[in-house]
Amino acid sequence: GESVGLHLPTLSVQEGDNSIINCAYSNSASDYFIWYKQESGKGPQFIIDIRSNMDKRQGQRVTVLLNKTVKHLSLQIAATQPGDSAVYFCAENKVDDYKLSFGAGTTVTVRA
Amino acid sequence: ETGVTQSPTHLIKTRGQQVTLRCSSQSGHNTVSWYQQALGQGPQFIFQYYREEENGRGNFPPRFSGLQFPNYSSELNVNALELDDSALYLCASSLGPGGQDTQYFGPGTRLTVL
Numbered sequence: 001g002e003s004v005g006l007h008l009p010t011l012s013v014q015e016g017d018n019s020i021i022n023c024a025y026s027n028s029a030s031d032y033f034i035w036y037k038q039e040s041g042k043g044p045q046f047i048i049d050i051r052s053n054m055d056k057r058q059g060q061r062v063t064v065l066l067n068k069t070v071k072h073l074s075l076q077i078a079a080t081q082p083g084d085s086a087v088y089f090c091a092e093n094k095v096d097d098y099k100l101s102f103g104a105g106t107t108v109t110v111r112a
Numbered sequence: 113e114t115g116v117t118q119s120p121t122h123l124i125k126t127r128g129q130q131v132t133l134r135c136s137s138q139s140g141h142n143t144v145s146w147y148q149q150a151l152g153q154g155p156q157f158i159f160q161y162y163r164e165e166e167n168g169r170g171n172f173p174p175r176f177s178g179l180q181f182p183n184y185s186s187e188l189n190v191n192a193l194e195l196d197d198s199a200l201y202l203c204a205s206s207l208g209p210g211g212q213d214t215q216y217f218g219p220g221t222r223l224t225v226l
Contacts, residue, residue: 098168
């Protein structure tokens with residue numbers, strides 16, 4: 001079964017606010033985590049990744065936090081914009097595994 | 113844009129037919145992975161190709177097969193199509209095999225089986 005899941009299937013955010021998308025994973029052997037954004041009719045777009053030897057990683061307007069103690073991953077988007085409306089997936093991989101395992105996704109809708 | 117391209121964009125087939133989907137990897141990438149994404153779900157790993165060999169396989173039956181060519185492009189073949197094969201088929205390319213290199217996805221091929 002799936003080893004990666006998201007806490008909430010949908011998230012509605014006011015434009016300009018910060019968004020937090022959460023993800024729980026169950027496989028303690030996972031050591032690489034990725035966030036993807038998928039807009040309607042498109043393939044998943046890489047946002048940011050983090051390895052298990054890190055707790056936090058920042059990109060442009062995005063921050064990923066990893067809490068290995070409780071097996072929790074989150075994506076924070078600063079100053080959410082209408083273009084951030086999409087489905088967000090977390091994915092995980094463990095060493096010597098070929099595949100990325102994806103959760104079901106969180107649909108983010110940005111309100112004007 | 114990732115530089116990963118897929119063709120065709122859309123495809124309609126009937127049950128029992130065979131289909132071939134194509135993927136061109138990003139420049140410099142030698143590994144291609146294929147995923148199936150059913151409506152409303154996350155992508156599911158089908159298999160990965162590296163140096164023209166299948167490098168790993170998910171929980172898909174043998175009627176799902178693939179090829180990788182010397183230029184690293186790849187094909188996904190599905191025989192004896194079933195209604196449940198209707199999905200978005202995604203390919204992703206990466207610098208190397210396994211899952212520890214970032215996988216960049218193409219736009220996908222939407223397959224409908226009637």
